[in-house]
Amino acid sequence: xxxxxxxxxxxxxxxxxxxxxxxxxxxxxxxxxxxxxxxxxxxxxxxxxxxxxxxxxxxxxxxxxxxxxxxxxxxxxxxxxxxxxxxxxxxxxxxxxxxxxxxxxxxxxxxxxxxxxxxxxxxxxxxxxxxxxxxxxxxxxxxxxxxxxxxxxxxxxxxxxxxxxxxxxxxxxxxxxxxxxxxxxxxxxxxxxxxxxxxxxxxxxxxxxxxxxxxxxxxxxxxxxxxxxxxxxxxxxxxxxxxxxxxxxxxxxxxxxxxxxxxxxxxxxxxxxxxxxxxxxxxxxxxxxxxxxxxxxxxxxxxxxxxxxxxxxxxxxxxxxxxxxxxxxxxxxxxxxxxxxxxxxxxxxxxxxxxxxxxxxxxxxxxxxxxxxxxxxxxxxxxxxxxxxxxxxxxxxxxxxxxxxxxxxxxxxxxxxxxxxxxxxxxxxxxxxxxxxxxxxxxxxxxxxxxxxxxxxxxxxxxxxxxxxxxxx
Amino acid sequence: xxxxxxxxxxxxxxxxxxxxxxxxxxxxxxxxxxxxxxxxxxxxxxxxxxxxxxxxxxxxxxxxxxxxxxxxxxxxxxxxxxxxxxxxxxxxxxxxxxxxxxxxxxxxxxxxxxxxxxxxxxxxxxxxxxxxxxxxxxxxxxxxxxxxxxxxxxxxxxxxxxxxxxxxxxxxxxxxxxxxxxxxxxxxxxxxxxxxxxxxxxxxxxxxxxxxxxxxxxxxxxxxxxxxxxxxxxxxxxxxxxxxxxxxxxxxxxxxxxxxxxxxxxxxxxxxxxxxxxxxxxxxxxxxxxxxxxxxxxxxxxxxxxxxxxxxxxxxxxxxxxxxxxxxxxxxxxxxxxxxx
Numbered sequence: 001x002x003x004x005x006x007x008x009x010x011x012x013x014x015x016x017x018x019x020x021x022x023x024x025x026x027x028x029x030x031x032x033x034x035x036x037x038x039x040x041x042x043x044x045x046x047x048x049x050x051x052x053x054x055x056x057x058x059x060x061x062x063x064x065x066x067x068x069x070x071x072x073x074x075x076x077x078x079x080x081x082x083x084x085x086x087x088x089x090x091x092x093x094x095x096x097x098x099x100x101x102x103x104x105x106x107x108x109x110x111x112x113x114x115x116x117x118x119x120x121x122x123x124x125x126x127x128x129x130x131x132x133x134x135x136x137x138x139x140x141x142x143x144x145x146x147x148x149x150x151x152x153x154x155x156x157x158x159x160x161x162x163x164x165x166x167x168x169x170x171x172x173x174x175x176x177x178x179x180x181x182x183x184x185x186x187x188x189x190x191x192x193x194x195x196x197x198x199x200x201x202x203x204x205x206x207x208x209x210x211x212x213x214x215x216x217x218x219x220x221x222x223x224x225x226x227x228x229x230x231x232x233x234x235x236x237x238x239x240x241x242x243x244x245x246x247x248x249x250x251x252x253x254x255x256x257x258x259x260x261x262x263x264x265x266x267x268x269x270x271x272x273x274x275x276x277x278x279x280x281x282x283x284x285x286x287x288x289x290x291x292x293x294x295x296x297x298x299x300x301x302x303x304x305x306x307x308x309x310x311x312x313x314x315x316x317x318x319x320x321x322x323x324x325x326x327x328x329x330x331x332x333x334x335x336x337x338x339x340x341x342x343x344x345x346x347x348x349x350x351x352x353x354x355x356x357x358x359x360x361x362x363x364x365x366x367x368x369x370x371x372x373x374x375x376x377x378x379x380x381x382x383x384x385x386x387x388x389x390x391x392x393x394x395x396x397x398x399x400x401x402x403x404x405x406x407x408x409x410x411x412x413x414x415x416x417x418x419x420x421x422x423x424x425x426x427x428x429x430x431x432x433x434x435x436x437x438x439x440x441x442x443x444x445x446x447x448x449x450x451x452x453x454x455x456x457x458x459x460x461x462x463x464x465x466x467x468x469x470x471x472x473x
Numbered sequence: 474x475x476x477x478x479x480x481x482x483x484x485x486x487x488x489x490x491x492x493x494x495x496x497x498x499x500x501x502x503x504x505x506x507x508x509x510x511x512x513x514x515x516x517x518x519x520x521x522x523x524x525x526x527x528x529x530x531x532x533x534x535x536x537x538x539x540x541x542x543x544x545x546x547x548x549x550x551x552x553x554x555x556x557x558x559x560x561x562x563x564x565x566x567x568x569x570x571x572x573x574x575x576x577x578x579x580x581x582x583x584x585x586x587x588x589x590x591x592x593x594x595x596x597x598x599x600x601x602x603x604x605x606x607x608x609x610x611x612x613x614x615x616x617x618x619x620x621x622x623x624x625x626x627x628x629x630x631x632x633x634x635x636x637x638x639x640x641x642x643x644x645x646x647x648x649x650x651x652x653x654x655x656x657x658x659x660x661x662x663x664x665x666x667x668x669x670x671x672x673x674x675x676x677x678x679x680x681x682x683x684x685x686x687x688x689x690x691x692x693x694x695x696x697x698x699x700x701x702x703x704x705x706x707x708x709x710x711x712x713x714x715x716x717x718x719x720x721x722x723x724x725x726x727x728x729x730x731x732x733x734x735x736x737x738x739x740x741x742x743x744x745x746x747x748x749x750x751x752x753x754x755x756x757x758x759x760x761x762x763x764x765x766x767x768x769x770x771x772x773x774x775x776x777x778x779x780x781x782x783x784x785x786x787x788x789x790x791x792x793x794x795x796x797x798x799x800x801x802x803x804x805x806x807x808x809x810x811x812x813x814x
Contacts, residue, residue: 272788276725276795282802285725286795293776293792299784304598343730344787347737358740369492370535372560372593377740379530380491382708383685391692394488401488427476434481 008210009203012178013059017067020056021170021202029161030060034068037138044159046132046139050146051163054201057142060163061107070105070138090127093135104137111143111151125150132157165200168192174202175209184213189221197228211251237262238339241270244319245278245333253320264311266345268295268318273342275322281329291321357411364402388413388420396423400431490688491681494656496533499540504648505533508639512541519545519584523609523618525633527625528641531679534621537641538590541619545588546581553580553587560593565601569608576612587616595622602629609635643678646670652680653687657696664696671701710735713749717759720794721801728794736787743786747777750793765800772796 198205247253295317410417676683720728
């Protein structure tokens with residue numbers, strides 16, 4: 001196996017539009033649209049290619065560029081959130097010709113991501129709309145599902161081009177071609193199994209074929225089934241974690257990680273929870289935690305930079321990195337131990353209300369004393385708690401001045417909560433009574449004021465009168 | 474129960490001493506003379522550059538910022554001061570929106586700009602700081618920023634060069650003790666000198682911490698040396714030392730569950746915890762060979778760095794606990810005995 005091996009999905013990508021299997025209708029539509037552009041009068045400035053994964057949307061854009069001599073400017077899902085990237089692409093798009101290169105095609109790949117991230121990113125969609133409006137070059141977007149409500153403005157401004165799900169026969173045809181080109185000895189039944197399993201996703205079928213071929217030798221149905229069964233069924237988390245720990249090879253650990261519905265974050269919780277149960281030698285355990293901690297650093301970078309490309313490294317470290325750490329006691333990881341549901345997840349859901357309460361107290365105090373919640377939690381709350389546990393009178397007064405609720409008071413004082421609450425009631429009542437008294441006093445005072453004002457007015461009036469009289473004289 | 478008007482209003486008024494006795498004007502600020510003199514000059518000119526207040530916690534940065542705004546705009550200064558905390562705002566986008574809205578409101582008649590106070594600005598990532606720099610430029614006509622930071626070196630160079638930098642020095646013993654006894658007088662609380670000196674020793678020149686200890690000790694009855702120690706002991710979770718010992722004894726799972734309760738229930742941040750771990754392992758209370766302490770310090774530093782880079786603080790600290798378990802085993806036979814409670 002050479003190191004600089006090109007993955008088959010790239011190696012066997014169709015080079016010409018005519019090479020695409022079973023997407024004739026889409027190809028015709030694309031040709032019409034692009035000819036409109038070349039004539040300087042496109043029907044719409046953008047096109048939205050949609051269809052199931054592995055149906056050839058991105059590949060066709062590359063073939064299109066090659067055939068018509070366009071330069072491809074590509075932007076990935078992770079770039080959409082970064083303003084400067086959109087600006088950079090927009091700038092390229094607004095220029096009609098490159099200085100030396102020919103025309104450009106702007107490709108916004110996998111825009112689904114914009115809708116998936118918990119409510120569509122309105123800013124990004126607006127930026128794309130603006131790009132479409134100003135562009136002097138064809139803009140192509142791809143999506144698996146373009147019918148999300150948030151994409152409506154994009155749909156309105158695009159020629160919609162559908163890519164059909166490939167049939168099993170279509171997939172088989174390509175697989176056979178690759179077998180011939182790679183000089184592989186392939187069992188027809190094995191190919192049939194791979195094609196069936198791919199459900200029309202040619203990319204995954206080619207990847208599967210490559211994975212099976214990796215082992216060398218004849219590709220039989222049995223080997224294919226053994227290696228690829230993985231993705232078919234979803235294992236429960238206990239089983240997945242066990243299989244990850246038991247893995248001997250990097251690919252095995254990675255493959256096992258795909259056999260679950262858990263997202264990577266939750267999978268990490270499961271691994272973290274059960275790691276010290278499975279691996280007990282301290283040095284082995286530490287090595288495993290190092291791998292997990294490194295994986296977490298990649299997660300942090302993903303979150304901060306939006307580069308989802310890094311996820312692969314995080315997953316390799318948290319699966320293979322962990323599985324391959326035992327050195328002192330390499331057999332320990334095959335021992336059968338009882339696993340547990342992640343304690344932290346349980347703890348988090350159990351303490352949800354208490355934590356919300358704690359944070360809102362910290363918020364109130366923080367606003368009050370000009371400090372962040374974190375600082376209050378660390379530097380102020382411990383002292384307030386001591387006061388609340390030891391001095392009912394002082395605690396009650398603080399509670400009133402900060403307007404704390406009963407549950408908040410109880411949070412701050414495990415032992416004296418009820419006493420403090422009772423005292424707060426008493427004091428509040430007394431304050432109200434006092435306010436009433438003061439209020440009526442004030443009213444009296446106001447009345448008196450009014451009276452004296454009237455008297456004053458009369459006085460000044462009479463004074464004026466006398467003055468007028470005087471001048472008249 | 475009957476309250477006099479004075480008693481009632483006292484309850485409704487400020488009860489946290491840190492706030493109650495916070496200086497309201499620059500004249501009331503007793504230390505940081507250098508800073509105050511320069512700021513008064515800005516007030517006289519009714520013009521100021523962007524400001525960066527840097528210094529350790531509890532040295533009066535926020536107080537001086539408010540007093541500056543007060544002296545500049547007068548009693549209703551809050552109309553012209555936008556207060557933000559980088560640790561509480563969710564990202565630079567939120568800050569941008571708030572700044573944008575605030576910049577649109579009208580400026581006071583006699584001063585041509587408003588102030589934006591951004592506390593804990595050294596908690597912002599370098600990227601966010603770049604965005605902040607653009608904001609500072611964009612709204613410089615109508616606003617000036619006061620950035621507050623513990624570590625000025627964590628503020629990117631381009632921002633530093635746009636700010637007048639003010640360094641706040643740790644408060645001296647006389648300053649702290651003097652202020653504390655003044656507060657005691659006002660509150661009618663009995664307190665002795667030794668106790669106040671002890672508070673200073675324990676608070677390391679951090680006025681906020683000193684006043685918090687003072688008020689809490691007073692709530693226990695009197696400000697005595699023993700009450701001061703009691704307060705500080707109660708305020709610091711003992712669990713951290715317990716956790717270290719448990720890990721050194723090789724019980725990783727138990728140590729991890731202590732860590733969880735500290736983070737989830739107490740709400741301590743990973744940084745808070747690692748700083749305390751650092752303090753513990755370098756103290757004389759944990760009996761580890763000196764060269765192991767050095768080795769550990771290196772790793773603790775690495776973990777603190779990763780806390781900032783990573784996504785899940787517990788995982789990073791778990792790695793540290795696992796390392797402690799290794800070290801505990803290395804000093805075989807010794808460790809369990811030597812670190813026993």
